[in-house]
Amino acid sequence: MKKPEYKPYRLPAGGWGSARSVGNIIRREGVLGSVPLALSRHNKVDGYQCNSCAWVKPANPLPFEYCENGVKAVAWELTANRCTPEFFSQHTVSELRDWDEYQLEQPGRLTHPLRYDAASDKYVPVSWGHAMEEIAREMRAVEDRKKGTVFYSSGRLSNEGSYLYQLFARAYGNNNLPDSSNMCHETTSVALPISIGQGVGTIDLGDFAKTECIMFFGQNPGSNSPRMLHPLQEASRRGVPIITYNPLRERGLERFVNPQSPTEMLTGKETRISSQYHQVRTGGDLAALAGICKAVLTLHDEAKASGGSVLDEAFVAEHTTGFETFADWVRAQDWDELERRSGLYRGDMESTAKVYSQARAAIGIYGMGLTQHQAGVETIQMLVNLLLMRGNIGREGAGICPVRGHSNVQGQRTMGITEKPELFPLDRLGEQFSFEPPRERGYDTVDTCEAVLRGDVRAFIMLGGNFVRAIPDHGQMEPAWRKIRLTVNVITKLNRSALLPGEISYILPVISRLEIDETETGQQVLSMEDTSGCIHGNRGLRKPASPHLISEMRLICELAQRVLDPNPRMRWDAYMSDYAEIRREIGETLPDIFWDYERRMWEPGGFQRPLPAKKREWHTDTGRANFVTPKALDEDLDMPAPGRDVLRLMTLRSNDQFNTTVYGYDDRFRGIKNTRKAVLMNRSDIDRLGLKVGQAVTLRTVADDGVDRHLSGMLVVAYDIPIGCIGGYYPECNVLMPVWHYAVGSKTPAAKSIPVTVHSDGPEVLEPQLEYAEG
Incomplete structure (x- = not known):
């Protein structure tokens, strides 16, 4: 590893920096010939x-309808590298646990099913038949099925796979x-149904x-959803004000050069994105x-005094409830307290209100900067309140836009991947398949962690993802994970979760979304749902990475056949042979959404699921949109106040990663190279605490539960971040987050x-050039 460096990045998002980054990963993964196709x-x-x-996937896509992160994901999936049984014969699991995320995934695509051998501390190849039979035997042996077995899935699983998986779990x-x-x-799924009657956005x-x-609010398109910069660029050029509230000045929200525009690339002409940028605490x-x-x-x-109006009073009267209580609460708030808690000036908030009040249609966009707080539910509902005040739900050009992360995480919920039985039509599902679905609330992520710590979980099936690395409290969770009887890792590349084997542990590699999925009835296709609620077809185009891989559909079906009692209504053989049969079942379970599924998923732009709030139909308890009055202004209810x-x-993603998948050690937009062990601090906090730029420090969580949570060897980087706030990379910093520190109501x-x-690790300063980042 080269020495860590910091050099402020002065270029816009996109542009030649994006092109170079794409070229680097294509060369590194050895796919220069296959990625263009x-x-x-x-x-x-x-x-x-x-x-x-x-x-969102547009109906009229650009010739190059992809972004830097999309190319990285494709190159990562289509890599020429292969992680074969020979690799595992050369490395023990204990040795591999010392590798970081990037190193673990570099050996490439997994090629064979593997079983952990405790005697040698290695994974060894095994037949699919042996793996399926032993896993099924262990799942059948779990005494308390309601508490003892967990079915986890990542947001990359298709609609078809998600539907089968929830059916398997409930049966x-x-x-x-x-x-995920x-x-x-x-x-979002908790806040929006209360406010507007649907769990997804309206945009x-x-x-x-x-x-x-x-x-x-709290969303960074430059790193997390770069294709979003295209409509933002177009809006900015039309003169649309774009007002940003975010602790860090993210380059993608400041200025952008479209890599797909030859003129912009040759001239370097930039587009200003944010017209106001407020660095909220x-x-x-x-x-x-x-x-x-x-x-x-x-x-x-003020407008009422002269016979005018700023609020959409007709909309508020006809379509909402709770406004007067909300307005009384808002008027009672003290400006000094609002400034102290937000870290902003009164004028910042007033300037936003002025611009917003002059717009006939406004969009509120947010990401995990709002969702991952203890008062996240109330914060999202406050954003909805702001939109409701001027009728900006159910109007063209207006609405709420939660920006989802994983490619099909929204589709999974539509398909029934939820621990909350009330969110899926279980009566219809039970009638359709002649069984009685369980009605007790299941485990969410936090519940799962708590059950593992208690020792209740006997079997954990991980269908994609990197669960153990993504969750909080690594120091507590990883030792507890090793005590689970059965852990099954259905993945395409090696990750840390697979290196924490239970008593019996499997790695089961599968065909990816980009690969051809051939059964006896021909090539199969899949479908996904984007962040706007549109469902699209998916056809693989690359030969599978290994002849020993199987599809997720076949894996689910074969395992279900071995675990469950025979049920002629659950036609597992038909489902794994022809995925259209799965879509027919989906259409029967959810007829209001998935009628004529087979044809409509190939429509340009996909087909949109019903969005009642977009038509001002409010499926809430009151039959109207609800103004929700928060209980207080505090976003951290169980932790000591900052002092x-x-x-x-706050945990962050670099622009060289996607969730726990790390593509490299450089965070181009933040100017950090050759390390992920960086803590971004305001220069005033560095000086006040007697630290030096480039110094190694230990972060320690402040909590009263008797657990020492700390992370050492973090390099201090002076950065443009509000005083009293610091930033560090996810998932490395998850070790500092207690399992019990989550959003009230949603457990996010x-x-x-x-x-x-x-705390200083010592006087030595590693790199004195880790200077201040210019905004």
Whole structure:
């Protein structure tokens, strides 16, 4: 590893920096000849859906409908490297546990099913038949099926796979279906149904073309969903104000050069993205939104005095409840307190209110900067309140836009991957398949962690993802994980979860979304749902990485046949042979959404699931949209308040990773190279705490539960971040987050506000050039 460096990145998002990054990973993965063909079908009708983020797939795609992160995901999946049984014969599991995320995935695609051999501490090849039979035997032997077995899935699983998986779990006897949404956007799934009667956003691409104001809260499109920069660029060029609230100044929200424009690439012409940029304090969004609402009410009161109006009073009267209680609460808030909690000036919030009040249609966009707080549910509902004040739900060019991460995490929930039985039509499912689905609430991610710590979990099936690395409290969870009787890792590349084997542990590699899935009835296709609620078809185009791989559908079906009692209504043989049979079952379970499924999923732009709130139909308990009044302004309810020695840590992704998948050690937009062990700090906090730039420090969680959570060897980087706030990379910093530190109501881990102290590891300064990052 080269020495860590820091050099402020002065270029815009996109541009030649993006092109160079793409070229580097294509060369490194050895796919220079195959990736161009693959990318020609990327996000296209009759092609495949991006296996990175879930951003909207347009009906009229660009010739190159992909971004830097999409290319990285494709190159990562189509890599020429192979992780064969020979690799495992050369390395013990104990040795591999010392490798980091990037090193573990570099050996390439897994080629054979493997079983952990405790005597040699190695994974050894095994036949699929042996693996299936032993796993099934262990699952059948679990005494308490409601508590003892967990069915986890990552957000990359297709609609078809998700539907079969939930059917398998419920026929087995539980609703223990945690998924990656629990860690990211479960807060959305709790907040929005109460406010507007649906658990997803109301925005499509057409709304971006008609909006007059865009407000961003806690979302970074430059690293997390770069294709989103295209509609933002178009909006900016139309003169649409884009107002951003984010602790860090993210380059993708500042300026952008479109890599798909030859003119922009040759001239370097940039587009300004944000017209206002407010660096809200970590955990201060609730107060900031309350301040904006307060300023809007003040403008309304002033307008009323002269016979005008700022609020959409007709909409509020006809379509909402709870406004007067909410307005009284907002008016009672003290500006000094709002400024203190948000870390902003009153004028910042008033300037946003002024621009917002002059726009006929406005969009509110947010990401995990809102969802991953203890008061995340109330914070999202406050953003909805702001939109409801001026009728900005159910109007063209207006609405709420939660930006989902994983490529099909929203589709999974639609297909029934949920621990909450009330969110899926279990009566219809039971009638359709002649069984009684369990009605008890199952495990979400936090429940699963707590059950593992108690020793209740006997079998854990991980269908994709890297669960143990993605969850909080690594220091507590990893030792407990080794005590599970059965752990099954259905993955395409090696990751840390597979290196924490239970008594019996398997690695089962499968065909990827980009690969041809051939059965006796011909090539099979899949489907996914994007962040706007549109469902698209997916057709693989590359030969599988190994002849020893099977599809996720076949794996689920064969395992279900061995575990479950025979049921003629559950036609597992038919499902694994012809995926259209799965879609027919989906259409029967969810007829209001998936009628004529087979044809509609190939429509340009996909077909959109019903979005009642978009039509001002409110499927809430009141039959109207609800103004929800928060209980308080505090976003951290179970942790000590920040002070001189206690700082708020927010976890971050670099632009060279996607969730726990790390593509490299460089974070181009933040100027950090050759390390992920960096802690971003305000220069004032560095000086006040007696630290030096480039110094190695230990972060220690402030909590009263008797557990020492710390992370050492972190290099101090002076950065443009609010005083009292610091940033560090996910998943490395998850060790600092207690399992019990989560959003009230949704149990989403509160990764964006962890109270920590910072302590010097010694006087040595590793790299004096780790200087201040210019904004």
